Amino acid sequence: MTMNAPTTAGGNDAAACHGERADELRAAAQAAGNAPLLSKLATDYPRGPHDQPQTMCPAFGSLRVGLRMRRTATILCGSACCVYGLSFTSHFYGARRTVGYVPFSSETLVTGKLFEDIREAVYQLANPAEHDAIVVINLCVPTASGVPLDLLPKEIDGVRIIGIDVPGFGVPTHAEAKDVLTAAMLRYARNEIEAGPVARPRGALPEGPKIALLGEMFPADPVVAGRLLAPMGLGVAPQLPCREWRDLYAALDSDVACAVHPFYTASVREFRAAGRPVVGSGPVGYEGTAAWLDAVGAAAGVTAAQIDAAKAAALPAIRAALDANPIKARVTVSGYEGSELLVARLLVEAGAEVPYVGTATPRTEWNEADRDWLAARGVHVQFRAALEQDVAAMREVKPDLALGTTPLVQAAKEIGIPALYFTNMVSARPLFGAAGVSALAGIVAAQTRDPSRFARMVDFFAPLAAKPKAVPVAAPTKAVRGDLADAIGN
Missing domain, CATH: 3.40.50.1980 (Nitrogenase molybdenum iron protein domain)
Known part of the structure; x- marks a missing residue:
């Protein structure tokens, strides 16, 4: 969906994620005032000994997180070839809604009209009857040009506006780009919680203390985790990335966060800011499950007897499965x-x-x-x-x-x-x-x-x-x- 009059897309992101082109865009982003953004990305998502791993465009991760949420619209701003590839990949992986697109030309990029076009697109979409949030994602060229998404309104008629930069020359993998948007949403939701009462999740939540699971998992795994935790009196909050905005509140209301996928660095920072302890790994195998139950139980402050009860309930079946x-x-x-x-x-x-x-x-x-x-x-x-x-x-x-x-x-x-x-x-x-x-x-x-x-x-x-x-x-x-x-x- 084109959010304003078609124009010729400026720049070419096709070679922007690595090599000399990436160096040029990185330098341009710094010159445009985005040095703090690049420094933060480099701290949260450090690169390896080589340039970066070969994965699909990193922005796909953030795009996927937004497209899987109810009542959430997503707008991309980047070169046309990149937007085409990202939208194609998103629909290949099961996206069920339109991807918004704000095109640009060299003129709109240089004069600042691109930001005005983005702002106009956001106002066009901000219908509280349809959306809880609108996510705007800058790709390589707009980030390198310093398009200031932080100047967008924070909300319009009750619709939250989330602007993030996910350049290929700043975020190494699409997996970590999931964290970029998840953390931005958690930060917004945490500020809402601090300001006053918020909505409850759509579904029923287990009673008592709860654990928030970080990472995209097979749908049955959070259910299994809940059964493993039950003897300790613990339940499972909505996992992150989540399905709708109000799930963010329930995740932040958990007693412990578990970074099952260990690269959610910025999201961990939001849980810590909310005063929640964080543990790693997950309940895999006999030894892995035992260690995970020990770590979660200790972080949640349950008794040693409760932890032992949880292990006694879970570990024999896992041992039997391993033997069989x-x-x-x-x-x-x-x-x-x-x-x-x-x-x-x-x-x-x-x-x-x-x-x-x-x-x-x-x-x-x-x-x-x-x-x-x-x-x-x-x-x-x-x-x-x-x-x-x-x-x-x-x-x-x-x-x-x-x-x-x-x-x-x-x-x-x-x-x-x-x-x-x-x-x-x-x-x-x-x-x-x-x-x-x-x-x-x-x-x-x-x-x-x-x-x-x-x-x-x-x-x-x-x-x-x-x-x-x-x-x-x-x-x-x-x-x-x-x-x-x-x-x-x-």
């Missing part, structure tokens, strides 16, 4: 969702050999315990992993199954290694409790039952293939028995 579903396979794990370390923990507890875990997300205090647990069991964990590192590790260890991104899956299948897309096949299944054990074991068993089928496929297509390399990766220089970190680089 052993995984005898070598598996590499890589992705950009933020749950890669949790999946690796569950695989290891089930008996799998996991020599390598790569995640595009950063190392934070919320995944430190999981990293330490994996490292103690010989697993190499690569934060801010590049595709080249993931592929090199896969080729080095020659796993029975590779879980990873689409290009990694393609590279694995080209050499006859079974592989699955992490986002659609692993993240789309339960992870918590006994259900997570059974689901993950079933995935691995189905894919490793007959590895020869991939060899037959490679042989079948060999006469036709010119054998182009989809991912140019130098051959590893060390055997798997050597130092894997040296083999894939740091």
Whole structure:
């Protein structure tokens, strides 16, 4: 939906997320007065040893959060090619509403009329009968030009206005962009709570203290978490990212926040500002569930007897599931969702050999315990992993199954290694409790039952293939028995 008269979009974001073009835009943003914004993004979402991981446009994360909320409109401001790609991807992933778009030209960008166009678009949409909030997202070029979304009105006729900058040269991954919008909404909601009474969530909430879960999860996982917490007298608040505005109030009203996905740095800051303690990780496997219940119980101030009761109720079933579903396979794990370390923990507890875990997300205090647990069991964990590192590790260890991104899956299948897309096949299944054990074991068993089928496929297509390399990766220089970190680089 074009929010005003069509104009020729200025700039070209196609090469704006990396390389020299990104450096130019970053310098322009600083010159336009956005140095504080870039400094904050660099602190919240530190980059790795290379430029940034290869994921889709980061703004997709914020766009997805807004589009999944009821009574929330979203407007993008950026180059036309970027808006087209983002809206296409959003609808591919199930968006059920229109994406607003404010186009611009070099003239409107330079003269400041672009901001006036955005403001006009916001006023056009601000209908309290239809919307609780309107989200405006600046992409690369408007951010680099200093388009001041903070000067938009904070509300219009009761409709909240949230303006955020999500440039590809400032936010490393789309996963972290989810945090950018979630935190902005939490900040707004926290200020509303401090100002006076707010609306209750649409559905019923459990009685007593509650835990807020941070991160997009399989729908059954928060339910499983609630059952695990029940013996301690704890319930689960609406998870974040949430489904509608009033859920933000209930999440902030929780007693403990749990950063299941560990990159929600800015959202954690809002919970701490509200006086809520924060714990990391999630209830995966036997040891992982026990440690999580200990951490949540301690943060919530429940008694040791209640924590023991919760573990006694949950752990036998998880142990039984692990014993009934052993995984005898070598598996590499890589992705950009933020749950890669949790999946690796569950695989290891089930008996799998996991020599390598790569995640595009950063190392934070919320995944430190999981990293330490994996490292103690010989697993190499690569934060801010590049595709080249993931592929090199896969080729080095020659796993029975590779879980990873689409290009990694393609590279694995080209050499006859079974592989699955992490986002659609692993993240789309339960992870918590006994259900997570059974689901993950079933995935691995189905894919490793007959590895020869991939060899037959490679042989079948060999006469036709010119054998182009989809991912140019130098051959590893060390055997798997050597130092894997040296083999894939740091």
